[in-house]
Amino acid sequence: MTRLGLLGGTFDPPHYGHLVLAEQARIQLGLDRVLFLPAAQPPHKPAAEVTPIAHRLNMLARAIAGNPFFEISRADIDRPGPHYTVDLLMVLREQHPEAxxxxxxxxxxxxxxxxxxxxxxxxxxxxxxxxxxxxxxVHMPLLEQALPGIGERIVWLDAPFLDIASHDLRRRVRSGGSIRYLVPPEVEAYIYAHGLYRDAGSPPS
Structure with missing residues (x-):
């Protein structure tokens, strides 16, 4: 039976935190593949706050290039909204019934x-x-009270902690700061080449 890792997010931009989580999960859980699932339009974010999907897909493709176990899935992009994770899992179950x-x-x-x-x-x-x-x-008794049985569905990963957040990376670019060593070089180059996360008042990079 295929073992699939599912990593969702806006990937705006993708960074090393995403890649470390995916790779460590792949190794520790014996995953056959990790599917990166860029969100079309997260229900908790206004559309104006999310970079167009074409740019996010291009950045993500550059971020995972070279890892044959990583793959981009359009499952969330190609379905009508609203875009909730539980509905996305139903779509993926239809696509991968044995996984x-x-x-x-x-x-x-x-x-x-x-x-x-x-x-x-x-x-x-x-x-x-x-x-x-x-x-x-994570206060497990409270979590178990809210979602009975959840403790039996959790697998804890032993992964290096990288406290990188996409919103902080966008802020750094906007203010003229550096994102070097926080994102893959190809992603950094794409961001600057396309003028992402900048506004008229942003200092030059």
């Missing part, structure tokens, strides 16, 4: 999971492969 899913996330997302759309159904459809984050304490 075992491992949904990759950070501890911050795990803490927020009870507020997601239909989380009870979500945890029945996939294992949760979670990367601890020092700044987020």
């Amino acid at each position: 075992t899913f491992f949904f990759l996330m950070g501890a911050d997302s795990l803490v927020d999971l009870p507020r997601w759309r239909d989380p009870h159904r979500l945890i029945r459809m996939t294992w949760l492969a979670v990367m601890p984050r020092p700044s987020y304490v």
